[in-house]
Amino acid sequence: MKLLEKTSKYYFIFLSLFSLLTIIIFYYSIQFMVYDDIDEKLKHESERINYSFQEQGKLPSSNYIVDIISIKDNLPYTNVFKDTLIYEMYEKDLIPYRNYEFHTPIGKERYKITLRNILLDSDDLIRGLFVTTALILLLMLTGLFFLNQKISKHLWNPFFKNLTKLRSYDITKKNKVCFETSDVNEFKELNNVVSSLITQIELDFQNLKEFNENVSHEMQTPLAVMRNKMELLLESKNLDEREIEMVQATYRETTKLSKIGRSLALISKIENQEFNQNQNLNIKEIVEDVLNNFEEMIAFKKNDLKTTLIDKILILDPILANILFTNLIKNAIQHNKEEGFIFLCLDNEKFVIENSGDVLSEEPEKLFKRFHKNKYSSESMGLGLAINRKICELYGFTLEYKHHEGIHRFVLFFSEL
Amino acid sequence: MKILVIEDNIELLKDIKEYLEREGNVCEIAKDYQSALSKINDFQYDLLVIDITLPDGSGLDIIREVKQENIDVGIIVISAKNALDDKINGLELGADDYLTKPFYLPELNARIKALYRRKIYNGSNDIIFNEIKIIPEKRLVLVNEQALTLTQKEYDIINFFIANKNRLLTKEAIAEHIWGDHIENSDSFNFIYTHLANLRKKISDFGGQDYIKSIYRVGYKFSDQE
Numbered sequence: 027m028k029l030l031e032k033t034s035k036y037y038f039i040f041l042s043l044f045s046l047l048t049i050i051i052f053y054y055s056i057q058f059m060v061y062d063d064i065d066e067k068l069k070h071e072s073e074r075i076n077y078s079f080q081e082q083g084k085l086p087s088s089n090y091i092v093d094i095i096s097i098k099d100n101l102p103y104t105n106v107f108k109d110t111l112i113y114e115m116y117e118k119d120l121i122p123y124r125n126y127e128f129h130t131p132i133g134k135e136r137y138k139i140t141l142r143n144i145l146l147d148s149d150d151l152i153r154g155l156f157v158t159t160a161l162i163l164l165l166m167l168t169g170l171f172f173l174n175q176k177i178s179k180h181l182w183n184p185f186f187k188n189l190t191k192l193r194s195y196d197i198t199k200k201n202k203v204c205f206e207t208s209d210v211n212e213f214k215e216l217n218n219v220v221s222s223l224i225t226q227i228e229l230d231f232q233n234l235k236e237f238n239e240n241v242s243h244e245m246q247t248p249l250a251v252m253r254n255k256m257e258l259l260l261e262s263k264n265l266d267e268r269e270i271e272m273v274q275a276t277y278r279e280t281t282k283l284s285k286i287g288r289s290l291a292l293i294s295k296i297e298n299q300e301f302n303q304n305q306n307l308n309i310k311e312i313v314e315d316v317l318n319n320f321e322e323m324i325a326f327k328k329n330d331l332k333t334t335l336i337d338k339i340l341i342l343d344p345i346l347a348n349i350l351f352t353n354l355i356k357n358a359i360q361h362n363k364e365e366g367f368i369f370l371c372l373d374n375e376k377f378v379i380e381n382s383g384d385v386l387s388e389e390p391e392k393l394f395k396r397f398h399k400n401k402y403s404s405e406s407m408g409l410g411l412a413i414n415r416k417i418c419e420l421y422g423f424t425l426e427y428k429h430h431e432g433i434h435r436f437v438l439f440f441s442e443l
Numbered sequence: 444m445k446i447l448v449i450e451d452n453i454e455l456l457k458d459i460k461e462y463l464e465r466e467g468n469v470c471e472i473a474k475d476y477q478s479a480l481s482k483i484n485d486f487q488y489d490l491l492v493i494d495i496t497l498p499d500g501s502g503l504d505i506i507r508e509v510k511q512e513n514i515d516v517g518i519i520v521i522s523a524k525n526a527l528d529d530k531i532n533g534l535e536l537g538a539d540d541y542l543t544k545p546f547y548l549p550e551l552n553a554r555i556k557a558l559y560r561r562k563i564y565n566g567s568n569d570i571i572f573n574e575i576k577i578i579p580e581k582r583l584v585l586v587n588e589q590a591l592t593l594t595q596k597e598y599d600i601i602n603f604f605i606a607n608k609n610r611l612l613t614k615e616a617i618a619e620h621i622w623g624d625h626i627e628n629s630d631s632f633n634f635i636y637t638h639l640a641n642l643r644k645k646i647s648d649f650g651g652q653d654y655i656k657s658i659y660r661v662g663y664k665f666s667d668q669e
Contacts, residue, residue, distance in 0.1 A: 246523035247452045250545030254458035257548065260661045261611040267659065274660050281615045284545050319622065322596050326634050 029182075030174050037170050045159045052155050060146050061124070065107055068126035068141045072105070075139060076130050083133070092125075093140040103129045103138065109145070122147060184208040188217065195224070196299070197231050231298070238294045241287070249284045253277065289409040292349070296416040301343040309338045309372055312347050316355050317370075323359055329381075330367040338372055340440060342421060350417045353410040354379050354436055361434065377438040385432045444559055445469045445487070449479040449502065450494040450521065459492065462548040463555070465610075476500030480508060488516050489562075490555060495522035495533070506536040517558045521546065547616035553606035572605050573667055574651050586649040596621055597642050600635075604655070604665035613662035639663065 071090050078086040085094070097103070105128040111120040122145040129138050184206035191203050203224060205217040256277045260270065295301065313335060317324075324331050340347075358368050358381035366382035418425045424439040446468050450456045456472050463470045471486070473479035476499045483491070483505070491509070493502040506518055520533040523544035533541055539561075540554050560568055560579060570577040576585040582598055584591045593601070603620050604612065618631040643653055656664045 246544040247455060251452065251454040251458065253545055254455070254462075254548055257611060257613060257616075258458070258461075260613070260658070270660060277613065277661075278615070288543075322594055322638070323631075323634055326637055 030178050033174060034167075034171060038167060041163050041166060045163045049152070049155050049159050052159075053152060056151060056155070057146075064124045064143050064145065065126070068107070068124065068143055071141055072126060072128045072130075072139070076128075079130060079132050085132075088141070090141040090143060091139060092142045093138075095138045095140075097129065097136045097138055105129065121145075181208075181210060184210075185213055185216075188220075192220070197228060234294075235298060235300075238291055241291075245287045246284060249280055249287070253280050253284075256280065286409070289413060293409070293413055293416055296346065296413070296420060299420065301346045301420075303343050303345070304341050305344065306339050307342050307344060307347050309340055309347070309351075309377065310335045312351050313355070313370065313372060313377070316348070316351050319352075320355060320359055324368065327359065327362060328365045329359065329362050330365075331370075332367070333370040333372075335370065335372040336374070338374060338440075340421075346417050346420070350414055350438075351377075353414050354438070357410060357436075358434070375440060377440075378435065379438075380433060380435045382432055383429075383434050385429075444489045444555075445471070446490045446492060446555070447471050447473060447479070447482055447486075447488045448492040449473045449476075449497065449505065450492070451475065451497050452494075458548060459551065462552060466552055468555075474498075476502075476505065479505055483509060483514065483516075484512075490517040490519065490559060492519050492521060492551070492555075493538070495520060503533060503536060506533065506538055510537045517555075517562045519551070519554060519558060521551070547613075547619060549603070549607040549610060549612055549616050550620055552610075553603055553620070556606045570602075570605055572608060572654075572665075575601075575605070575646070575654075577602060577605060586646050586651040589649045591645050591649065593642075593645065597638055597645075600638060601642060604663070607665070608654075609664065609666045609668060611658055611662055611664050615662075617662065 068090065071088060075086060075088060075091070078084065085091075105126070108125040108127065110123050110125050112123055113119070114121045123142050124145050126141040127138055128141070129136055131137075185208070187206045191205070195203050203221075205221065208214060208217070256273050259265070259273050260277070265273065313333075317331070317333070354377075355368075355370075358379050361383045362368065362381050363383060367380075369378070369380040371378040414425060417423070418438070422442045424442055426437045426439070428435045428437075444467075446463055448456060448459050448463070448470060450459065450472070451474055453474065456474065460470045460472055471482065471488075473482050476497045479493075479497075491505070493505055495502040502520065502522070506520075509516060509518065518538040519540045519542060520538045521542045521544060522533075539558050542551060542554060557579075560570075568579075570579065574587050576588070577583070578585070579602075582595075584593055584598060584601055599621055600617065603617065614632045614635055617635050621635075622631060639655055643655055647653060652667070654665050654667055656666055658664055
């Protein structure tokens with residue numbers, strides 16, 4: 027729900043309750059005032075009648091008098107106000123009246139005189155009040171709605187602009203976010219907080235990048251030295267077989283370590299979106315290039331290669347595209363058996379690569395994990411597919427793996443499933 | 444060939460120097476930016492091997508300096524730091540080649556020789572090893588003046604061998620030279636073995652000697668010496 031809708035909702039709830047309360051208060055206060063007014067009027071009339079009796083000894087003409095009764099007894103009486111309902115023929119309804127009974131001596135006799143005045147119909151009063159208040163409420167709501175819209179258009183304008191800027195913010199690109207300034211303190215504060223957050227994130231990102239680079243750098247140079255020294259050692263003719271084997275094993279592991287370092291650095295570079303030289307690439311050409319590179323390897327393993335490729339243009343980083351397809355094709359060659367087959371198919375939606383190989387007993391999901399190895403190729407670092415997965419995440423591709431009785435099938439969909 | 448190697452790791456520097464000197468080059472070393480610059484200004488070199496990360500400056504600045512002064516010298520960049528950016532920067536500034544650490548010394552040696560040939564002879568001089576002759580611009584190998592029919596990988600292998608003749612080439616170094624980073628070892632080793640067998644046969648078919656010597660478990664050596 028939008029902020030505007032939400033505030034409107036609360037305004038409406040509040041105003042409705044508020045109106046109800048106003049109606050109640052108005053009702054009672056108006057009623058009180060009406061009674062007060064009528065009572066005052068009737069009292070005044072009674073005083074006028076009394077005065078007239080005493081000064082002139084006769085009953086003045088009055089529209090309020092409804093009844094004059096002579097009283098025979100000597101009991102003390104008090105003057106009372108009374109509400110009464112009288113059925114009026116012309117209205118065909120009960121009409122509320124206010125009666126005032128007072129006692130006055132006329133000569134030697136005492137009379138009880140009843141004055142009467144019509145009262146406001148409480149139903150009418152409530153209805154009237156309700157309608158008026160509802161009208162006011164409606165006016166207020168429409169007013170508030172338009173006011174809110176105006177406010178959101180003007181006051182919130184910098185906020186929405188900044189939101190758009192933040193949405194397009196890319197930490198890998200080195201452009202700074204310039205916030206719209208606002209004289210609203212809350213927005214100013216928000217801008218400050220987000221700015222400092224961004225600075226912090228950029229700093230962290232930079233540190234992480236530098237750390238990765240440093241690890242990679244600091245690790246590779248010693249590895250280069252180790253490897254060179256071992257090469258020299260292997261070249262010397264004074265080693266016996268056992269010693270050669272030991273040096274050889276160390277040499278091999280050093281190579282492995284260096285490859286792991288490079289692969290991990292590659293993964294973090296993909297995660298950091300450092301590969302962004304996106305351009306139009308013909309996937310068919312990339313696949314053919316990779317196949318060309320492995321052509322002799324395929325022939326050497328006596329693998330039967332079948333391809334159906336069409337021209338398919340995608341916008342990718344050339345380095346990542348090359349890594350992705352090299353990994354997939356290399357994988358199909360490496361995990362193939364002698365005289366097996368490789369089948370490649372590229373169409374508009376997907377790239378399929380199928381190869382013969384050993385029957386797998388593992389969960390396909392595991393293959394994509396870093397450092398996953400299967401028992402058939404202990405040499406493999408298991409990072410290739412993890413790298414592929416990262417590349418797919420970056421471009422919104424989907425990589426699926428299935429195997430069935432020694433046939434392995436990778437499907438790369440050029441979209442998210 | 445006179446080469447200046449600029450690299451801050453002493454051990455790596457020593458290895459490179461030793462390797463290149465055994466190839467008959469004159470190799471000088473510089474451990475930092477300042478000494479590298481003064482050496483470049485004072486002496487004439489055919490080739491610079493530059494590490495990007497130096498304690499007191501960037502190797503990229505050395506390339507800039509060299510290009511500004513119009514010094515005619517081949518430049519090979521070696522670096523591990525943020526390889527991608529450095530690669531682009533280095534080549535844009537005018538470096539001729541790029542190697543990512545850790546590289547194999549035979550690889551560096553082969554690159555140096557190839558670059559030197561490109562620079563001095565525009566790539567048109569032939570490489571001769573006894574009865575074997577390589578014509579790089581045609582990617583052709585002759586044995587006793589008869590052309591061999593080689594696959595691309597076979598050509599790469601023999602070229603790599605002759606650039607590093609009489610030196611031990613480990614299987615790993617050969618594999619990386621042919622496929623780059625991409626291949627796992629076990630497969631490629633068998634493949635190299637088969638390829639070398641083919642290569643030996645092709646050379647001997649035209650009366651060439653068998654110069655490819657297996658070094659127990661480790662690799663191979665291309666040599667006419669015992």
